[in-house]
Amino acid sequence: MKKHHWPVSMAVVILSLSFGNLVCLADTAKPTMHDSGSHDSYSAAALYNLGNSYARQGRAALAVLNYERARLLAPRDPDIRYNLRHLREAAGMTSGSPGYGEAMLWFSPNTTYWIGLIGLLLAGAGGLLWCFRTPYRMASRAALGAGLLMMAFTLNDALMIERLMHRSVVLQPAAASAAPIAGAQTIFTVPQATLVQRLDEHADFSLIRDSQGNTGWVSKNQLIPIIGHEGEADAKT
Amino acid sequence: MSIVNHTSIKRSIGLIVLATAAAMGDVAAAAMTQDIEPKRIDLGQAAQLTLSASGADADSISPPMVEGLEFVAVAQSQRTESINGVSHSTTSITYQVIPRQVGVFTIPSETPGAPPVVLTVDDAGAGSSGRSAAAASPQASMRAPGGNSSQPGAGGNAFVRLRLPKHDLYVGETVPVDIQVATRDGVVAALNGPPTLNGDAFTLDKLSVQPERTAEVIDGKPFTVFTWHSALAAVKPGRLSLTMETPLTVRILSAARPDSGRFGEPDLDDLFNDPSLQSFFGTSTEREVTVASPPANFSVQALPTQGRPADFSGAVGNFTVKSDVSDDKAATGDPITLRLHVTGSGTFDRVSSPMLHDVEHWKTYAPTATFKPADPIGYRGEKTFDQPVIAMQAGAQALPALAFSWFDPSTGRYVDAHTPPVPIDVMPAGTAETSAHLSSSRQPGPSTAGGVVPASTGESKGFRPDHAVSGGTVASLLPHFFQAPYVAAPSLMMFAFLSVGFWARRRERRADEMGAARDAAAALQTAPLLTQMNRAASSSNAELFFGAAREAVQRALASRWHMPPAKVTSDEAEARLGPETDVSRLFELADEARYSRVQLTAIDIKRWTQVVNQQIKGEIA
Numbered sequence: 001m002k003k004h005h006w007p008v009s010m011a012v013v014i015l016s017l018s019f020g021n022l023v024c025l026a027d028t029a030k031p032t033m034h035d036s037g038s039h040d041s042y043s044a045a046a047l048y049n050l051g052n053s054y055a056r057q058g059r060a061a062l063a064v065l066n067y068e069r070a071r072l073l074a075p076r077d078p079d080i081r082y083n084l085r086h087l088r089e090a091a092g093m094t095s096g097s098p099g100y101g102e103a104m105l106w107f108s109p110n111t112t113y114w115i116g117l118i119g120l121l122l123a124g125a126g127g128l129l130w131c132f133r134t135p136y137r138m139a140s141r142a143a144l145g146a147g148l149l150m151m152a153f154t155l156n157d158a159l160m161i162e163r164l165m166h167r168s169v170v171l172q173p174a175a176a177s178a179a180p181i182a183g184a185q186t187i188f189t190v191p192q193a194t195l196v197q198r199l200d201e202h203a204d205f206s207l208i209r210d211s212q213g214n215t216g217w218v219s220k221n222q223l224i225p226i227i228g229h230e231g232e233a234d235a236k237t
Numbered sequence: 238m239s240i241v242n243h244t245s246i247k248r249s250i251g252l253i254v255l256a257t258a259a260a261m262g263d264v265a266a267a268a269m270t271q272d273i274e275p276k277r278i279d280l281g282q283a284a285q286l287t288l289s290a291s292g293a294d295a296d297s298i299s300p301p302m303v304e305g306l307e308f309v310a311v312a313q314s315q316r317t318e319s320i321n322g323v324s325h326s327t328t329s330i331t332y333q334v335i336p337r338q339v340g341v342f343t344i345p346s347e348t349p350g351a352p353p354v355v356l357t358v359d360d361a362g363a364g365s366s367g368r369s370a371a372a373a374s375p376q377a378s379m380r381a382p383g384g385n386s387s388q389p390g391a392g393g394n395a396f397v398r399l400r401l402p403k404h405d406l407y408v409g410e411t412v413p414v415d416i417q418v419a420t421r422d423g424v425v426a427a428l429n430g431p432p433t434l435n436g437d438a439f440t441l442d443k444l445s446v447q448p449e450r451t452a453e454v455i456d457g458k459p460f461t462v463f464t465w466h467s468a469l470a471a472v473k474p475g476r477l478s479l480t481m482e483t484p485l486t487v488r489i490l491s492a493a494r495p496d497s498g499r500f501g502e503p504d505l506d507d508l509f510n511d512p513s514l515q516s517f518f519g520t521s522t523e524r525e526v527t528v529a530s531p532p533a534n535f536s537v538q539a540l541p542t543q544g545r546p547a548d549f550s551g552a553v554g555n556f557t558v559k560s561d562v563s564d565d566k567a568a569t570g571d572p573i574t575l576r577l578h579v580t581g582s583g584t585f586d587r588v589s590s591p592m593l594h595d596v597e598h599w600k601t602y603a604p605t606a607t608f609k610p611a612d613p614i615g616y617r618g619e620k621t622f623d624q625p626v627i628a629m630q631a632g633a634q635a636l637p638a639l640a641f642s643w644f645d646p647s648t649g650r651y652v653d654a655h656t657p658p659v660p661i662d663v664m665p666a667g668t669a670e671t672s673a674h675l676s677s678s679r680q681p682g683p684s685t686a687g688g689v690v691p692a693s694t695g696e697s698k699g700f701r702p703d704h705a706v707s708g709g710t711v712a713s714l715l716p717h718f719f720q721a722p723y724v725a726a727p728s729l730m731m732f733a734f735l736s737v738g739f740w741a742r743r744r745e746r747r748a749d750e751m752g753a754a755r756d757a758a759a760a761l762q763t764a765p766l767l768t769q770m771n772r773a774a775s776s777s778n779a780e781l782f783f784g785a786a787r788e789a790v791q792r793a794l795a796s797r798w799h800m801p802p803a804k805v806t807s808d809e810a811e812a813r814l815g816p817e818t819d820v821s822r823l824f825e826l827a828d829e830a831r832y833s834r835v836q837l838t839a840i841d842i843k844r845w846t847q848v849v850n851q852q853i854k855g856e857i858a
């Protein structure tokens with residue numbers, strides 16, 4: 001019986017170190033300036049309030065942008081979803097591009113990340129116990145299975161979030177042209193505040209696809225990414 | 238009575254003298270200077286006249302009245318200097334001077350005794366206005382202001398020329414430039430691309446997509462002139478040269494071409510050299526050529542380091558700044574927008590402002606910037622910075638002054654401008670008095686169609702209210718999946734788990750290998766004893782059988798326990814393996830068989846032979 005103590009101890013040590021690592025990560029994620037208007041921190045409430053501010057000023061594109069960013073941090077907030085829907089209805093926008101997938105509505109990307117990390121810890125600990133043939137076979141199997149499930153969930157969401165990385169809001173009505181050169185033939189016009197998917201880039205142009213499936217080249221200056229280099233995006237506006 | 242009247246007259250005279258002195262003092266304080274660039278232009282072009290008044294405001298500057306010239310104000314700037322604690326301001330207004338006729342114009346100065354400036358306007362379209370073909374060559378008629386003459390290429394049938402307002406620049410300063418490509422009708426078949434810049438000392442930004450197209454008669458020959466507008470900027474100091482070139486396709490007559498000048502008469506030669514007539518005499522081939530402009534020389538200075546403001550962002554030009562707010566009354570928690578307007582001409586790409594940060598009693602958000610160009614190349618226009626701010630405390634508040642600095646190339650100095658603080662009347666949120674006050678003070682916002690939400694008045698119509706901001710913040714909107722530290726964490730964990738698992742597997746394998754080697758050695762040592770056991774079993778010699786069995790087990794255990802076989806006693810075996818084991822029982826039987834008669838049955842032989850073999854193989858711990 002004494003023989004099985006050390007692998008358990010090793011699993012506990014690794015788990016402790018891992019949780020210590022997580023605590024350090026959580027510390028780095030904390031903002032240095034809590035309520036600053038700079039880019040040092042973002043909160044769902046502040047972005048939601050900013051979206052409200054822009055909506056009151058009639059600046060639909062920036063309002064949509066901030067609502068979408070707020071929704072990214074708090075997907076289950078009913079006020080954000082309500083105001084975003086109300087804004088679209090008031091502006092006569094189609095609801096064909098509701099943002100990212102509804103499957104994302106339970107957890108924010110960062111929460112999903114932590115779920116995946118905890119899943120990795122569980123699977124790793126379970127795998128170690130299983131590997132050392134300790135008597136905790138049922139516990140190790142359960143931990144391994146639960147951890148793998150959590151990791152699969154996170155992996156699935158990470159793939160969805162990767163698509164979200166390419167979403168942009170159209171700042172002003174944009175002429176989508178057939179080629180990424182100035183003066184190329186316009187094939188359709190994208191209304192402002194529309195969410196589009198960026199497919200490719202060339203020089204100062206981005207190839208976009210709207211909710212109707214239309215694709216065309218639009219000047220980068222007319223797009224603001226929901227996720228990306230926030231400072232650059234804001235400066236553009 | 239007469240004494241009183243005399244005193245009154247004296248007082249009146251004194252007041253008049255004082256008023257006159259004060260007025261003269263104002264005039265002296267508001268000394269006016271003026272400068273025009275360039276001083277020589279063609280009809281159809283424009284010059285820039287800058288009027289600067291020291292110690293006066295913009296209202297005291299008025300455009301001059303000169304017959305044949307039109308003055309259009311295009312920019313205004315104000316510079317304030319503090320020398321030994323004494324503030325001194327200079328206001329400048331830049332006018333675009335558009336001539337209506339050819340001639341030499343004298344623009345008088347409003348300051349008595351100051352010299353006037355002279356503008357010479359030449360006739361640019363001499364050919365089109367009836368000037369004789371022999372009177373002027375293309376070089377002469379195409380002279381650009383600032384001394385850039387055109388250099389005909391492609392056999393005199395095409396040339397490139399630059400039109401620049403000035404040739405003395407600062408690094409980072411942007412000047413508008415017109416690039417004109419003139420092509421002889423019928424000879425130049427096609428333009429194969431826009432003009433390009435030679436060299437790495439300049440950058441050419443915002444080149445117009447489609448050139449303007451005009452027809453001109455130059456030296457009696459029809460030309461089509463394509464004009465691109467762009468902004469030129471120098472990237473390094475020094476005496477620099479610039480040329481532009483453009484690819485063309487020209488038609489060259491390959492056969493039956495009359496010799497140029499065969500008649501000795503210019504008019505007849507021109508007639509027969511005309512492309513439309515040449516096509517009757519032979520076939521033409523097309524050839525691609527590149528035509529370059531003559532070098533334009535510049536004197537470029539680096540921006541001075543002396544007097545550079547700390548917040549200088551690289552903006553070079555003439556600007557004016559002002560600030561305003563969307564509403565001068567607000568309730569706590571209600572967002573209003575603070576705006577900074579930067580108007581003028583110059584490098585708007587470098588115009589930036591940090592706006593407000595960490596203001597007491599205010600919560601500030603990141604500003605956004607919008608640029609509205611006043612010309613196609615974005616050289617003139619207005620850049621507006623919008624910053625949402627929220628009052629956190631009721632009372633008479635003020636938004637602090639905003640600062641913006643730039644370098645003014647016309648004076649060669651930095652300008653550090655500040656807007657005045659903006660007072661805001663902040664009322665407590667949620668009271669009826671506040672709602673009524675705000676509703677009465679706010680004006681409805683513009684209502685537009687096409688995806689723009691009508692601006693609401695007062696309380697947000699149909700929108701749910703703001704949230705209290707507390708906790709739950711992140712440093713970046715970029716999900717953890719795509720941030721290096723967060724990607725590294727699971728990678729390190731996975732590496733740790735895999736390393737431990739691999740180490741465990743290796744340790745187990747090594748133990749197996751060592752055990753196998755040990756068992757092989759034990760088997761080798763105990764083989765004669767097993768033979769002896771078999772022999773004793775066949776002869777039913779219990780003493781010999783159990784003695785050999787005990788010795789075999791002793792050797793096997795001694796090998797495993799790393800001790801001499803003699804040390805493996807019954808007590809040692811019980812201490813290591815526990816009481817009542819087969820090994821201790823075997824040792825007891827060996828002693829019994831040695832000192833008493835023990836009956837050896839076939840079952841005993843089979844059982845104890847199996848026990849001995851198991852111990853040798855190490856199957857029973």
